Amino acid sequence: MFDKLRSSFSGLVKTVKERSLTAKEVDEMLWNFQISMMESDVAQEVAEELSNEIRPYLLDESVKRTSDPTVMVRQKMSEALNRIFTQAASIDLFSGIEAKKKMKEPYVILFLGINGTGKTTTVAKFAFLLKSRGLSVVMACSDTHRPGAIEQLTQHAKNVSVRAIAQQYGSDPAAVARDAILYAKSHNIDVVLIDTAGRMQTSHNLMEEISKIVKVSNPDLKLFVGDALAWNDSVSQAKEFLKFTDFDGAILTKVDADSKGGAALSITHATKKPILFLGVGQQYEDLEPFSPDKVISMVFN
Ligand SMILES: Nc1nc2c(ncn2[C@@H]2O[C@H](COP(=O)(O)OP(=O)(O)OP(=O)(O)O)[C@@H](O)[C@H]2O)c(=O)[nH]1
Ligand SMILES: [Mg+2]
Known part of the structure; x- marks a missing residue:
């Protein structure tokens, strides 16, 4: 269950961890992230929404200087996923x-x-x-x-x-x-x-x-x-x-x-x-x- 989706996210987090990125590299990385999500059956609109969510943080210099930017990427991504799920009211x-x-x-x-x-x-x-x-x-x-x-x-x-x-x-x-x-x-x-x-x-x-x-x-x-x-x-x-x-x-x-x-x-x-x-x-x-x-x-x- 969720193996492929998990590897899309860990792929993204890993790239961020390695070094700070130029704007061009961020775009390239998010493009690859979108493709890999779509390969995991994530609809295109959702893949785009998640990428847009994370782009500003990847470009933010102060974030790049923090000791572990992956923490921020994880946090932002899990907030974005949570938002998608909570758009739907829960039913008891x-x-x-x-x-x-x-x-x-x-x-x-x-x-x-x-x-x-x-x-x-x-x-x-x-x-x-x-x-x-x-x-x-x-x-x-x-x-x-x-x-x-x-x-x-x-x-x-x-x-x-x-x-x-x-x-x-x-x-x-x-x-x-x-x-x-x-x-x-x-x-x-x-x-x-x-x-x-x-x-x-x-x-x-x-x-x-x-x-x-x-x-x-x-x-x-x-x-x-x-x-x-x-x-x-x-x-x-x-x-x-x-x-x-x-x-x-x-x-x-x-x-x-x-x-x-x-x-x-x-x-x-x-x-x-x-x-x-x-x-x-x-x-x-x-x-x-x-x-x-x-x-x-x-x-x-
Ligand atoms: N592996 C797996 N098989 C499932 C699951 N749910 C249903 N199946 C299988 O899917 C097949 C179709 O299941 P049904 O419950 O007959 O599907 P249905 O929607 O009622 O089908 P129709 O009435 O013909 O439209 C059966 O072989 C089920 O055993 C599941 O969660 N996992
Ligand atoms: Mg039936």
Whole structure:
């Protein structure tokens, strides 16, 4: 995780350490830094923003004379990274659930995104996590399109011992979501997890469909599930989904298989929505709360 991003930053810090630099050298060095960040899936705007942030300090004579300018570079860079992450308000999932519990209402979470990013697996991981916190859960099989989707979610539901509400293939996904919410209300269930079919942002019908699911289920939380490995596409997809669904936050999956690490920065910068969790494997327990501080310390250590 984050290996490549870490090496971009340590490369920059190392060059600063060696000697003071002329303006031309600073430009060259920042150019290389930008390229290496982009190779780590950091979006171009973010790479430029980070370079602009650091340029004045690299040119500042008084900074060059300090005994260890790398301390300043690290500090400025971690401030800049932190600023990107805090542009997105944080979401306290468990307080939200508790608040709905007090109102005797289920907390409804809708998972959405393009095909194959890990939505269904993430629904199962969420069920596992919530159950381990003593909360009750029901799943809605609102992917009524892809062959095998209902069986896939139903099997996960069995594995983690929760109920999954399903209808036939081809039925209205919004109606399935409504059924699951009614079930939760009548059985005093704390959280409803709605799995949806993967959809390309270019498919107008499917995007209309997700709007209908949102209207009918009125979710407390809409989560975009994005795949860290397919990141070049995922950032533009996230932006398009945001226009359509105004999702509240994101889950970044397959981070275990992604050595680059720039995806997290890029999606937060592009959407201004927080990442809540990282998917770090295929087991139910492989869901880690996302923490900007942890990412920053991983990048600098
Ligand atoms: N390594 C790794 N694999 C993951 C992770 N999350 C999901 N996967 C795998 O990704 C594949 C697709 O996962 P699904 O959960 O079916 O994805 P989906 O978004 O529901 O797919 P569609 O419903 O077809 O759009 C499966 O093989 C999962 O095991 C993760 O965090 N790490
Ligand atoms: Mg699925």
